[in-house]
Amino acid sequence: MTAPAIAPAHRGGLPFATAAAQSPASSSVQASTAAAGPALARVRDLRVRYSADEPLVLDGVDLDLFRGETVALLGSSGSGKSTLMKALTGFAPITDGTAQVAGFDVAGLPQRRMRALRVQVGQVFQQFNLVGRLSVLTNVLTGSLHRAGAANLLGTFRSADRARALDLLDRVGIAHKAGAEARSLSGGQQQRVAIARALMQDPQLILADEPVASLDPRMSHTVLELLRSIAREEQIPVLVSLHVLPLALEHADRIIGLRHGQVVVSGDAADLDADALAPVYDTEEEAE
Protein backbone atom coordinates (compact mmCIF):
# COMPACT_ATOMS: atom_id res chain seq x y z
CA MET A 1 0.00 0.00 0.00
CA THR A 2 1.27 3.42 -0.90
CA ALA A 3 0.12 6.51 0.93
CA PRO A 4 -1.20 9.36 -1.16
CA ALA A 5 1.64 11.36 -2.62
CA ILE A 6 0.44 14.57 -1.06
CA ALA A 7 -1.19 13.69 2.19
CA PRO A 8 -2.33 16.30 4.66
CA ALA A 9 -0.35 16.62 7.85
CA HIS A 10 -1.48 14.09 10.42
CA ARG A 11 -1.94 16.46 13.32
CA GLY A 12 -3.45 19.81 12.56
CA GLY A 13 -1.67 22.05 10.14
CA LEU A 14 -2.35 22.56 6.48
CA PRO A 15 -1.72 20.21 3.61
CA PHE A 16 1.85 20.80 2.54
CA ALA A 17 0.89 22.38 -0.77
CA THR A 18 -1.19 25.03 0.96
CA ALA A 19 1.33 25.62 3.70
CA ALA A 20 4.14 26.00 1.19
CA ALA A 21 2.10 28.44 -0.87
CA GLN A 22 1.37 30.57 2.17
CA SER A 23 4.83 30.88 3.60
CA PRO A 24 7.45 32.45 1.36
CA ALA A 25 10.49 30.22 1.20
CA SER A 26 13.34 31.57 3.27
CA SER A 27 16.88 31.23 2.00
CA SER A 28 17.42 28.21 4.24
CA VAL A 29 14.61 26.15 2.78
CA GLN A 30 14.39 27.27 -0.84
CA ALA A 31 13.70 24.66 -3.52
CA SER A 32 16.38 24.01 -6.11
CA THR A 33 15.67 24.24 -9.80
CA ALA A 34 15.39 20.43 -9.88
CA ALA A 35 12.56 20.53 -7.36
CA ALA A 36 8.87 20.39 -8.09
CA GLY A 37 5.52 20.56 -6.30
CA PRO A 38 4.84 20.72 -2.60
CA ALA A 39 7.41 19.77 0.01
CA LEU A 40 7.62 16.09 0.95
CA ALA A 41 9.40 17.09 4.15
CA ARG A 42 8.96 20.38 5.90
CA VAL A 43 11.01 21.15 8.99
CA ARG A 44 10.62 24.35 10.95
CA ASP A 45 12.66 25.63 13.86
CA LEU A 46 13.58 22.08 14.80
CA ARG A 47 15.33 21.61 18.11
CA VAL A 48 16.66 18.33 19.41
CA ARG A 49 18.12 17.65 22.82
CA TYR A 50 18.86 14.06 23.72
CA SER A 51 18.62 14.66 27.46
CA ALA A 52 17.79 17.53 29.76
CA ASP A 53 21.36 18.02 31.00
CA GLU A 54 22.87 18.09 27.51
CA PRO A 55 23.00 21.00 25.05
CA LEU A 56 20.81 21.24 21.95
CA VAL A 57 22.11 19.05 19.13
CA LEU A 58 19.84 20.71 16.58
CA ASP A 59 19.10 24.34 17.23
CA GLY A 60 16.41 25.87 15.05
CA VAL A 61 16.80 23.96 11.77
CA ASP A 62 14.55 24.78 8.79
CA LEU A 63 14.50 22.45 5.79
CA ASP A 64 12.17 21.61 2.91
CA LEU A 65 12.61 18.66 0.57
CA PHE A 66 10.89 18.74 -2.80
CA ARG A 67 10.23 16.13 -5.45
CA GLY A 68 13.09 15.43 -7.79
CA GLU A 69 15.87 17.14 -5.92
CA THR A 70 19.01 15.83 -4.29
CA VAL A 71 19.98 17.81 -1.21
CA ALA A 72 23.40 17.33 0.36
CA LEU A 73 23.80 17.77 4.08
CA LEU A 74 27.29 18.88 5.02
CA GLY A 75 28.83 19.42 8.42
CA SER A 76 31.70 18.44 10.65
CA SER A 77 31.49 15.35 12.77
CA GLY A 78 29.00 16.02 15.55
CA SER A 79 27.25 18.88 13.75
CA GLY A 80 23.94 17.00 13.81
CA LYS A 81 23.58 15.46 10.32
CA SER A 82 22.56 12.00 11.51
CA THR A 83 20.41 13.50 14.23
CA LEU A 84 18.47 15.51 11.65
CA MET A 85 17.81 12.37 9.62
CA LYS A 86 16.83 10.48 12.74
CA ALA A 87 14.46 13.25 13.80
CA LEU A 88 12.69 12.97 10.44
CA THR A 89 11.86 9.34 11.19
CA GLY A 90 11.23 9.64 14.92
CA PHE A 91 14.51 8.11 16.04
CA ALA A 92 15.67 11.32 17.70
CA PRO A 93 13.49 13.26 20.13
CA ILE A 94 11.91 16.46 18.81
CA THR A 95 12.32 18.90 21.65
CA ASP A 96 10.72 21.83 19.85
CA GLY A 97 9.62 22.89 16.38
CA THR A 98 7.92 20.81 13.72
CA ALA A 99 8.87 18.11 11.23
CA GLN A 100 6.26 17.13 8.67
CA VAL A 101 7.35 14.16 6.60
CA ALA A 102 5.33 12.42 3.88
CA GLY A 103 2.14 13.77 5.38
CA PHE A 104 2.94 12.87 8.98
CA ASP A 105 3.61 15.31 11.77
CA VAL A 106 6.52 13.48 13.37
CA ALA A 107 6.51 15.08 16.83
CA GLY A 108 4.31 13.11 19.17
CA LEU A 109 3.37 10.53 16.53
CA PRO A 110 1.96 7.37 18.14
CA GLN A 111 3.98 4.19 17.58
CA ARG A 112 1.62 2.69 15.00
CA ARG A 113 1.60 5.86 12.92
CA MET A 114 5.37 6.05 13.34
CA ARG A 115 5.71 2.66 11.66
CA ALA A 116 3.50 3.89 8.82
CA LEU A 117 5.73 6.96 8.46
CA ARG A 118 8.88 4.85 8.32
CA VAL A 119 7.50 2.82 5.43
CA GLN A 120 7.33 6.07 3.48
CA VAL A 121 11.00 6.85 4.06
CA GLY A 122 13.66 4.79 2.33
CA GLN A 123 16.92 4.75 4.25
CA VAL A 124 20.45 4.11 3.08
CA PHE A 125 23.35 3.84 5.50
CA GLN A 126 27.13 3.94 5.40
CA GLN A 127 27.43 0.26 6.31
CA PHE A 128 24.69 -0.88 3.85
CA ASN A 129 22.93 -2.90 6.59
CA LEU A 130 22.28 -5.93 4.38
CA VAL A 131 21.85 -9.45 5.69
CA GLY A 132 25.10 -10.90 4.38
CA ARG A 133 24.15 -14.58 4.20
CA LEU A 134 20.92 -13.90 2.32
CA SER A 135 20.74 -13.47 -1.42
CA VAL A 136 20.80 -10.07 -3.02
CA LEU A 137 17.24 -10.61 -4.24
CA THR A 138 15.98 -11.53 -0.76
CA ASN A 139 17.65 -8.47 0.70
CA VAL A 140 15.80 -6.27 -1.78
CA LEU A 141 12.55 -8.11 -1.08
CA THR A 142 12.83 -7.27 2.62
CA GLY A 143 11.95 -3.74 1.54
CA SER A 144 8.44 -5.04 0.84
CA LEU A 145 8.02 -6.81 4.19
CA HIS A 146 5.56 -4.22 5.39
CA ARG A 147 3.16 -5.22 2.61
CA ALA A 148 2.64 -8.97 3.02
CA GLY A 149 3.95 -9.41 6.55
CA ALA A 150 4.05 -13.00 7.76
CA ALA A 151 3.91 -14.60 4.31
CA ASN A 152 7.03 -12.71 3.37
CA LEU A 153 8.77 -13.62 6.61
CA LEU A 154 8.27 -17.29 5.70
CA GLY A 155 10.11 -16.66 2.47
CA THR A 156 7.09 -16.78 0.22
CA PHE A 157 7.35 -13.42 -1.40
CA ARG A 158 4.65 -12.60 -3.90
CA SER A 159 5.70 -13.10 -7.48
CA ALA A 160 4.81 -9.49 -8.23
CA ASP A 161 7.24 -8.42 -5.52
CA ARG A 162 9.95 -10.67 -6.93
CA ALA A 163 9.45 -9.18 -10.37
CA ARG A 164 9.64 -5.69 -8.94
CA ALA A 165 12.78 -6.53 -6.94
CA LEU A 166 14.44 -7.85 -10.09
CA ASP A 167 13.43 -4.69 -11.97
CA LEU A 168 14.97 -2.58 -9.23
CA LEU A 169 18.18 -4.61 -9.28
CA ASP A 170 18.28 -3.96 -13.00
CA ARG A 171 17.64 -0.28 -12.29
CA VAL A 172 20.70 -0.10 -10.02
CA GLY A 173 22.79 -2.13 -12.45
CA ILE A 174 23.29 -5.44 -10.63
CA ALA A 175 20.50 -7.74 -11.79
CA HIS A 176 23.15 -10.32 -12.64
CA LYS A 177 23.96 -10.59 -8.91
CA ALA A 178 20.39 -11.37 -7.81
CA GLY A 179 21.23 -14.88 -6.63
CA ALA A 180 24.55 -14.10 -4.99
CA GLU A 181 25.00 -13.87 -1.23
CA ALA A 182 24.99 -10.20 -0.30
CA ARG A 183 28.28 -10.58 1.59
CA SER A 184 30.05 -11.68 -1.59
CA LEU A 185 29.50 -8.28 -3.22
CA SER A 186 31.83 -5.30 -3.24
CA GLY A 187 30.95 -2.27 -1.13
CA GLY A 188 29.66 -0.34 -4.12
CA GLN A 189 27.52 -3.26 -5.21
CA GLN A 190 26.17 -3.71 -1.68
CA GLN A 191 25.20 -0.08 -1.52
CA ARG A 192 23.33 -0.45 -4.79
CA VAL A 193 21.44 -3.38 -3.28
CA ALA A 194 20.60 -1.20 -0.29
CA ILE A 195 19.28 1.50 -2.64
CA ALA A 196 17.15 -1.07 -4.47
CA ARG A 197 15.83 -2.27 -1.09
CA ALA A 198 14.91 1.29 -0.16
CA LEU A 199 13.08 1.72 -3.48
CA MET A 200 11.20 -1.52 -2.85
CA GLN A 201 9.31 0.36 -0.12
CA ASP A 202 7.95 2.79 -2.72
CA PRO A 203 9.22 5.57 -0.49
CA GLN A 204 8.12 9.16 -0.74
CA LEU A 205 11.62 10.28 0.13
CA ILE A 206 15.05 8.80 0.68
CA LEU A 207 17.45 9.59 3.50
CA ALA A 208 21.02 8.50 2.85
CA ASP A 209 23.36 8.96 5.81
CA GLU A 210 26.93 9.01 4.50
CA PRO A 211 26.18 6.39 1.84
CA VAL A 212 29.61 6.67 0.24
CA ALA A 213 31.83 7.01 3.32
CA SER A 214 33.00 3.40 2.95
CA LEU A 215 33.47 3.49 -0.81
CA ASP A 216 36.39 4.41 -3.02
CA PRO A 217 36.19 7.68 -4.97
CA ARG A 218 35.10 6.11 -8.25
CA MET A 219 32.31 4.14 -6.61
CA SER A 220 31.31 7.19 -4.59
CA HIS A 221 30.60 9.05 -7.82
CA THR A 222 28.66 6.10 -9.23
CA VAL A 223 26.46 5.71 -6.16
CA LEU A 224 25.78 9.43 -5.82
CA GLU A 225 24.86 9.73 -9.48
CA LEU A 226 22.54 6.76 -9.04
CA LEU A 227 20.82 8.47 -6.11
CA ARG A 228 20.48 11.66 -8.08
CA SER A 229 19.01 9.93 -11.10
CA ILE A 230 16.53 8.16 -8.84
CA ALA A 231 15.54 11.48 -7.30
CA ARG A 232 14.89 12.92 -10.73
CA GLU A 233 13.31 9.95 -12.44
CA GLU A 234 11.19 8.73 -9.54
CA GLN A 235 10.46 12.31 -8.50
CA ILE A 236 11.31 11.70 -4.88
CA PRO A 237 13.64 13.87 -2.83
CA VAL A 238 16.95 12.46 -1.66
CA LEU A 239 18.63 13.93 1.42
CA VAL A 240 22.22 12.72 1.53
CA SER A 241 24.80 13.52 4.17
CA LEU A 242 28.37 13.75 2.97
CA HIS A 243 31.77 14.53 4.40
CA VAL A 244 33.48 15.31 1.11
CA LEU A 245 32.66 18.80 -0.06
CA PRO A 246 33.49 18.35 -3.78
CA LEU A 247 31.13 15.38 -3.93
CA ALA A 248 28.32 17.58 -2.62
CA LEU A 249 29.10 20.33 -5.12
CA GLU A 250 29.12 17.85 -7.98
CA HIS A 251 26.22 15.56 -7.14
CA ALA A 252 23.65 17.64 -5.28
CA ASP A 253 21.16 20.19 -6.53
CA ARG A 254 21.11 21.98 -3.22
CA ILE A 255 23.42 22.06 -0.20
CA ILE A 256 22.57 22.59 3.46
CA GLY A 257 25.51 23.19 5.77
CA LEU A 258 25.14 22.45 9.47
CA ARG A 259 27.42 23.74 12.16
CA HIS A 260 26.81 23.06 15.83
CA GLY A 261 23.22 22.12 14.99
CA GLN A 262 22.41 25.24 13.00
CA VAL A 263 22.03 25.81 9.28
CA VAL A 264 24.89 28.14 8.41
CA VAL A 265 24.88 27.74 4.61
CA SER A 266 22.03 26.93 2.26
CA GLY A 267 21.69 27.30 -1.47
CA ASP A 268 21.84 25.76 -4.91
CA ALA A 269 25.03 23.80 -5.43
CA ALA A 270 25.57 25.69 -8.68
CA ASP A 271 25.80 28.95 -6.70
CA LEU A 272 28.21 27.63 -4.05
CA ASP A 273 31.91 26.86 -3.92
CA ALA A 274 34.43 25.87 -1.28
CA ASP A 275 34.75 29.47 -0.05
CA ALA A 276 31.01 29.84 0.35
CA LEU A 277 30.94 26.60 2.33
CA ALA A 278 33.81 27.56 4.63
CA PRO A 279 31.46 28.57 7.49
CA VAL A 280 30.34 24.95 7.72
CA TYR A 281 33.73 23.78 8.93
CA ASP A 282 35.67 24.60 12.05
CA THR A 283 38.97 24.32 10.26
CA GLU A 284 40.08 24.25 6.66
CA GLU A 285 41.35 20.68 7.05
CA GLU A 286 37.87 19.39 7.77
CA ALA A 287 36.67 20.54 4.36
CA GLU A 288 39.32 18.51 2.53
Ligand SMILES: Nc1ncnc2c1ncn2[C@@H]1O[C@H](COP(=O)(O)OP(=O)(O)OP(=O)(O)O)[C@@H](O)[C@H]1O
Ligand atom coordinates in the same frame (compact mmCIF):
# COMPACT_ATOMS: atom_id res chain seq x y z
N1 LIG B 1 21.63 8.90 21.04
C1 LIG B 1 22.33 9.96 21.43
N2 LIG B 1 22.33 10.35 22.72
C2 LIG B 1 23.02 11.45 23.13
N3 LIG B 1 23.74 12.23 22.32
C3 LIG B 1 23.78 11.90 21.02
C4 LIG B 1 23.08 10.75 20.52
N4 LIG B 1 23.30 10.68 19.18
C5 LIG B 1 24.10 11.72 18.87
N5 LIG B 1 24.39 12.46 19.98
C6 LIG B 1 25.23 13.66 20.01
O1 LIG B 1 24.65 14.60 19.11
C7 LIG B 1 25.66 15.33 18.43
C8 LIG B 1 25.44 15.21 16.94
O2 LIG B 1 25.64 13.86 16.57
P1 LIG B 1 25.31 13.34 15.11
O3 LIG B 1 25.57 11.89 15.11
O4 LIG B 1 23.98 13.82 14.69
O5 LIG B 1 26.42 14.12 14.25
P2 LIG B 1 26.89 13.91 12.76
O6 LIG B 1 26.91 15.26 12.14
O7 LIG B 1 26.07 12.87 12.11
O8 LIG B 1 28.39 13.40 12.93
P3 LIG B 1 29.26 12.38 12.04
O9 LIG B 1 29.72 13.18 10.86
O10 LIG B 1 30.39 11.98 12.93
O11 LIG B 1 28.38 11.24 11.65
C9 LIG B 1 27.00 14.77 18.91
O12 LIG B 1 27.48 15.61 19.92
C10 LIG B 1 26.61 13.42 19.48
O13 LIG B 1 27.48 13.05 20.51
Ligand SMILES: [Mg+2]
Ligand atom coordinates in the same frame (compact mmCIF):
# COMPACT_ATOMS: atom_id res chain seq x y z
MG1 LIG C 1 26.47 11.01 11.31
